[in-house]
Every structure is written in structure tokens, then in C-alpha cells.
Amino acid sequence: MPPPPASPDEGPGLIEPERPAPTVDLGSLDTGRILRDTGSLQIPDLEEDSQESDSLDVDSAPRESSSDGPIESEPSQETNRTGLNILSVISLILAFTLSPFAMVFGYIAVGQTRRSRQRGEALAWLSVGLGWLWTIGWVVLGVTLGATWLQL
Numbered sequence: 001m002p003p004p005p006a007s008p009d010e011g012p013g014l015i016e017p018e019r020p021a022p023t024v025d026l027g028s029l030d031t032g033r034i035l036r037d038t039g040s041l042q043i044p045d046l047e048e049d050s051q052e053s054d055s056l057d058v059d060s061a062p063r064e065s066s067s068d069g070p071i072e073s074e075p076s077q078e079t080n081r082t083g084l085n086i087l088s089v090i091s092l093i094l095a096f097t098l099s100p101f102a103m104v105f106g107y108i109a110v111g112q113t114r115r116s117r118q119r120g121e122a123l124a125w126l127s128v129g130l131g132w133l134w135t136i137g138w139v140v141l142g143v144t145l146g147a148t149w150l151q152l
Contacts, residue, residue, distance in 0.1 A: 085113045088120035088127065095130035100138055103131025 091105035106128035113121040 083118050085109055085116070085118040085120035085124070087112055088124040091127035091131070092123050095127040095134070098134050098137075100131055100135040102127045103135055106131055 087105060088109035091102050091109050094105060095102035106124045106126075109124035110121055110128065112118070113124060
């Protein structure tokens, strides 16, 4: 490696490093406002006065939207559940007929009841449990009969 030049006019000298682009201070980022404005997450508006926000119940407080429309309150889950999911009833009937298909229909019914906020999730889980019981029972019975048949 050659020795460095004695003066800057003699050779290339040192190269100035590139300055990185200025970064944004993420501490000043208002994530609550972004989430409220985009509707990604339902969070209550924070009040400057903490006493006023402490006295309000978060679940029963009305949520303000970014539009000029009326303020709507979000009802609780229990009052929002409507109707009985028919697939949970069908899966329970299949469970009582010793069908392993009760497990499949039960899992589908659980998903439907959660998405549509219908009643019948407990029936669906009951049919899932019975469906697994019947599936295991049919497999044990099949293995037993198969082993008996091979011994004859």
C-alpha cells in the first residue's frame, strides 16, 4: 500500500463520506390519530382532562367519527347477537346421529357464529367435541374389526 500524500494537491486524498438522509423522529408520531382516522383500530379519543376521561366508561362512551355524521354508540356483544346459527343446530343433530361429520360442520359453525355474531357457538363447540369422540370411536372400531378379520 502506498504511503499517503503529504499535501492534498499531490493525490486523491480522503473522500468525504456521504451524509445519510435525515430521519424522522418517530417519538413525535401520533399513532392514535392515524389509527382513528384510518379506522384500523377502534380507540377512544383521549381528552386533555384526565378526570373527565376517567369518569366515562370506555365501552359505553360514544365514538366520534371523522365525518360530520351523528355520533354512534357501539352496543355490547350480548345485545348485538341475533338469531341462532342453523349450521350449529345441524352439526348438533349430526353429533347425536354418531356422525364424524359433526366435527367438520361444528368448526365451520363456530367460525360463522363469531363472524356474524349469532348465537349457537356453545352448540357448535359441543358438536365439535362429540364429533371428535365419534371419529375416535369409529377409528377404534375399524381397527378392532380389521384386526379381527385378519386373524380369521
